[in-house]
Amino acid sequence: MRVPKSLTSWFYVSPLLLVIIPFFVMPIIVVIAASFMQGDGFGGILPTFTWENYQGVFSEQLTWNLYVSTVKFTVLTWFFTLIIGFWIAYYLVFHIRSELLAMGLFLLCTVPFWTSNIIRMISWIPLLGQNGLVNMALVGSGVVKEPLKVLLFSDFSVVVAYVHQLTIFMIVPIFNSLARVDKRVVEAARDAGASRWDIMRRIILPLSRSGIALGSIFVISIVMGDFFVVKVMSGGNSASVVAALFENISVLQYPPAAAHAVVLMIVVVIMIGAILRTVDIRKEITQ
């Protein structure tokens, strides 16, 4: 029996479709639909079409503040994870000669992930708290007179926690793209008279673009979609877009929460789209 070609291809993608359709496509459709409906105030949704939820989202000053704050955290986190992640990946690829040692150090970078997210965050408290290790050292050495309060439960500690958690998401793809850079290409650049800076700017950075783009997508989408770290590490002083959305859900206001979610999703999609426009990841990976 001959099976038509189109049928076999559908057969190949069916496992993926079986996961994606019920667990990804359907929920998104439900959320989008809910964002255009009215709530009854008790967790129920009435099937009447309305723009009210979006009007609410865009008219509130709070929304704009939350986006400013979330984007601020995102940009700061992205910046620091990129610098640190690139640095570490570069060191592992170009300075560690033994491949075994490089892999060992690479695994070492994943050590923080051997414990849960909550424990990782809590462990910052004895370090950054008013009577924490850092403050004790600063006061003890006479750098400051009084313990610094901005270290914990502040924007600073939020960014520290994010960077701590997410740098690995930069390291992995950048490591991967740097590892594929032919060392002889670097040598050829040096032979051509390129300085270290020239080599970095003209050879290494362009060749690690796909890794940087992938890492950026991970970091940006995680920070944009996070509310837990902000909540815990800012001690309630800062919030994120998702935190507001979560508030809505906890008081059973599903349609406004859905509208918030859709707006956030569009913002993140635009951000990722912007990254993908500058770097053709598919082309760079298959090259």
Place this chain on the structure above:
Amino acid sequence: MAGKAGNIELAGVCKSYGTFTAVEGINLKIPDGAYCCFLGPSGCGKTTILRMIAGHEDPTEGEILIGGENVVGLAPTQRRTAMMFQSYALFPHLSVRDNIAFPLRVRKASKEEIAKRTDAMMEKTRITELANRLPGQLSGGQQQRVALARAAITEPRVLLLDEPLSALDEQLRIQMRQELRRMQQELGITFIHVTHTQLEAIALADLVVVMEQGHIKQFGPAREIYATPKDRYVAEFVGGQNVIKCTVERVNGSSATLAAPNVKGIEIPLGGKRRIAEGDEVDIAVRRDDLKLHRPEKGGVGPGTTGISSRVRGVEYQGYFVKVMLDALGEQDFIAYIPEREFFGDPLTIGDVVVATWSAERSLLLA
């Protein structure tokens, strides 16, 4: 840079990595504008020497002089050398034009100068129509041209080529070989070319350096290396020779009579240099194309000629000649190259008994 000339001198150059000695006691003079080939099997240290001349490695000991001045410790740019890497190491994200312009760009040349010189170089290497392609879209031969153009654009006084032809298939290799030679003559600079292929070295080089395990075995013009190898290693590596291990039976003034396990009465002329005595073990070389094969019934061996009776082990048709493998030396190769027409006048087949003869003055005493 003071010296413009690209003559190179290596004086007592050694390079070791920890306890491993890659090259040792290298003394060599390469005149300006020469095409010099380093020939040897992989791991013999030829690439190490190349990289030391290029400035990518520093010698552990010794001096490297280019244009009469010591360049040890100087960067490649200061030495005015350029290297063409094995498998070319083109910048994969840059177009052909940008690849070639790269050395000028990092030297902060003006835009007009970069454009002018890049265009001229692409013209010279015949890749103008590929200017906007990426390296990944080029064939092996095209990539080689780009690599050559990138190396040559800074007008170096020495161009170093690390196995430049090994990534190409046979036909292209021969074609690009000519192209390398043409470029060298056009640029008029010193080329140093590392290879493990004897044919490549002999076809290209003014000077051939044969290396073994970190040492130079022989150094000289291609013909000298091929026709008068110094020792068994060079003779076997360069090829075209039958090497026979013999014992000296008699020394009679200007010649000697030697014997090999199955062969008696090998005559050999004695040059001035080497003194041999009766009972010495020596190696001699006889060129494969100096051998003549006769049927045993066709008379004896004339004076001044050596003959070995032997059985044909194999016959290989090579086009303009026929390679006949003989079993005179047991397991060791003993091969005759017979001109095609001559061979087919009286074709031999496997198992035939023949007498291989050569005139005594053609045989060569090896060190």
